[in-house]
Amino acid sequence: MVEDELSLLDLLATIIEEQGHTALRASNGQQALALIEQEQPRLVISDVMMPVMDGYRLLENIRLRDEWQNIKVVLISAAPINKERHPPADAYASKPYDLEGIEALVENLTAGQ
Amino acid sequence: MPLAKMKVIPTNIPGLDTLLGGGIPVGSLLIVVGSPGTGKTLLLQQLCFSWTQEQAIENTEASSDETAKKPKAIFFSTLSEPHDKLIQHVGQFEFFDETRLNEQVKLLSLTKAMEQGLGEVADEIVRTARHERATLVTLDSLGGLEDLTEGRGGLRRFLYQLSSQLSTLSITTIVTLERNIDTMNSENELTVADGVIHLTNYRQGVQRVRQAEIRKLRGVNMLDGLHTYQITNAGLTFYPRLESLSETSLNFKGAGKNDQRLSLGLPELEQMLGGGLPTTSSTVVAGSPGTGKTLFNLHYLVAGAEKGEQGLYVGFYESVTQLKDKAQRCGIKLEDMVESGLIDILTITPVELEPDQVMSQIRSKVEAGNIKRVVLDGVIELEMACRWQQRSYNFIAALVNYFKTKEITTCYTYEVAKRVSAELDLGETPFTTLAENLLLFRQVEYQNKLYRVIAILKMRDSAYDSSIREFSIEDDRGIKVLAPTESVRGVLTGIARKLDEDE
Numbered sequence: 221m222v223e224d225e226l227s228l229l230d231l232l233a234t235i236i237e238e239q240g241h242t243a244l245r246a247s248n249g250q251q252a253l254a255l256i257e258q259e260q261p262r263l264v265i266s267d268v269m270m271p272v273m274d275g276y277r278l279l280e281n282i283r284l285r286d287e288w289q290n291i292k293v294v295l296i297s298a299a300p301i302n303k304e305r306h307p308p309a310d311a312y313a314s315k316p317y318d319l320e321g322i323e324a325l326v327e328n329l330t331a332g333q
Numbered sequence: 334m335p336l337a338k339m340k341v342i343p344t345n346i347p348g349l350d351t352l353l354g355g356g357i358p359v360g361s362l363l364i365v366v367g368s369p370g371t372g373k374t375l376l377l378q379q380l381c382f383s384w385t386q387e388q389a390i391e392n393t394e395a396s397s398d399e400t401a402k403k404p405k406a407i408f409f410s411t412l413s414e415p416h417d418k419l420i421q422h423v424g425q426f427e428f429f430d431e432t433r434l435n436e437q438v439k440l441l442s443l444t445k446a447m448e449q450g451l452g453e454v455a456d457e458i459v460r461t462a463r464h465e466r467a468t469l470v471t472l473d474s475l476g477g478l479e480d481l482t483e484g485r486g487g488l489r490r491f492l493y494q495l496s497s498q499l500s501t502l503s504i505t506t507i508v509t510l511e512r513n514i515d516t517m518n519s520e521n522e523l524t525v526a527d528g529v530i531h532l533t534n535y536r537q538g539v540q541r542v543r544q545a546e547i548r549k550l551r552g553v554n555m556l557d558g559l560h561t562y563q564i565t566n567a568g569l570t571f572y573p574r575l576e577s578l579s580e581t582s583l584n585f586k587g588a589g590k591n592d593q594r595l596s597l598g599l600p601e602l603e604q605m606l607g608g609g610l611p612t613t614s615s616t617v618v619a620g621s622p623g624t625g626k627t628l629f630n631l632h633y634l635v636a637g638a639e640k641g642e643q644g645l646y647v648g649f650y651e652s653v654t655q656l657k658d659k660a661q662r663c664g665i666k667l668e669d670m671v672e673s674g675l676i677d678i679l680t681i682t683p684v685e686l687e688p689d690q691v692m693s694q695i696r697s698k699v700e701a702g703n704i705k706r707v708v709l710d711g712v713i714e715l716e717m718a719c720r721w722q723q724r725s726y727n728f729i730a731a732l733v734n735y736f737k738t739k740e741i742t743t744c745y746t747y748e749v750a751k752r753v754s755a756e757l758d759l760g761e762t763p764f765t766t767l768a769e770n771l772l773l774f775r776q777v778e779y780q781n782k783l784y785r786v787i788a789i790l791k792m793r794d795s796a797y798d799s800s801i802r803e804f805s806i807e808d809d810r811g812i813k814v815l816a817p818t819e820s821v822r823g824v825l826t827g828i829a830r831k832l833d834e835d836e
Contacts, residue, residue, distance in 0.1 A: 225497060227493075227494045227497045227498050228497060228498065228501050230498075231459065231498045231501060231502070234460075235463070315501055316359070316360050316500055316501050316502060316503040317501055317502055317503070318503070319463065319466070319502055319503075320466075
């Protein structure tokens, strides 16, 4: 879970944990990259607008590494996402969350892994 | 390019949505602030029921899975009040619906979580709201958590955490706060809120006045200023201040000689008026008591009804029965028109009048039908009810403007104190400037006898007969304006002579 707003990071992580997954937390793209290197997660759910490294840059960095091609990435934003200028994410979600939508998304993207 | 308009959910509390500019933006944090006894707790409980009611209807239409989509609201209490007592209290109000209690509206206590600190309270609220799939969370009251805070700004930080999590889940949050808003410092809890509803009550003479003000509400065009509200068995009802509803530009059709004229059922007077009253115009019918002003109004409404035009009579002195009897004596078919639904009568006791409440009643009738003619018999009662707030001029201006924008032709009767006099003093009232047409009904004395006379003192942008005419009130006919040859002259100076007396 990558989110600079700590209360939202906690919320998102709690939702994921309640679905039976382990949630790792990072508060910007750079922290997330270090964590991905270390933990090799199956799914990254990232906010777009963050300090240090935003969600788009994080996505670009993940797509550049061959060994990370199996990692699913979901971008979340309160503003419209520009899908043209960046490599495609596996899914997009908007803020505020549609709770059922987020839960379903996580289920789908982690199914069979 | 601006983002899509924020989704707003109506509260369905009478009048409140008008104040809020349509409703509450989804995911907002609102604080209801006010002193004890202002109805903050009741407002939250009412909101829980009204919120779940409307959305349930909305979603039932859109979805076949009714149960899953039914909206839920949670009322969290920080008071150590027994659950049964809480239900007992809220159960006395008409908005309470036992069938929705627990399934859609949950009343929960936070006292257990409070034992473990403020962080746990926030977690408990978010966790419960999430698991219940609630769309509205209310918390009564924030003050009850004050003992759990550490250092300055503790409640503000708590509110920030709570609202950021709940708003991300599209959950709207409303909390109460017992405070005097005017003495709060700038670093207060209200800075975190998206909206602030301020409730006040105070004594005015022997009356208790309740007023609400939307201090801020992000994302919508709320109504500024103070608005009256009342607490009854139905819960809270808000009455938007009429002036705040007024459009800023004068968009109504102007009166003029080319306009259509409305009949009065009084051919002689219609002739004097150049054909009748111009449509959408406002007319003040001024006069001393007993001169026939009310009767004139009944003629006016019935003449319209005979042409299929709906009319509304609003009066402060005579009951419906009295009005019907008066009309019947004069052969005016008021009762028939009331029965056929063409004329509606609204009688209001002129005791402790609240002008916006009266207007709310009038507006609901006007907006429910296709009313073309309105009579406000005794409009001075409304004007007087505005005086203590020094809003007479603005209120009357908004009143006149309201009817004109609805394309309604309105007659206002205005009582003149002097029973037999040539003077007409409206100088201290807003009516002289706002009335387009001004008719004067009065009595003059001549050889120990009183005569009724009528004069048109003003008609905006229209030619009229400025002569003074005597009129009589006759059984089976009502008002009869006499021809000049039948009349007396010199009446405005109080020296009345028969026309042929000295000629």
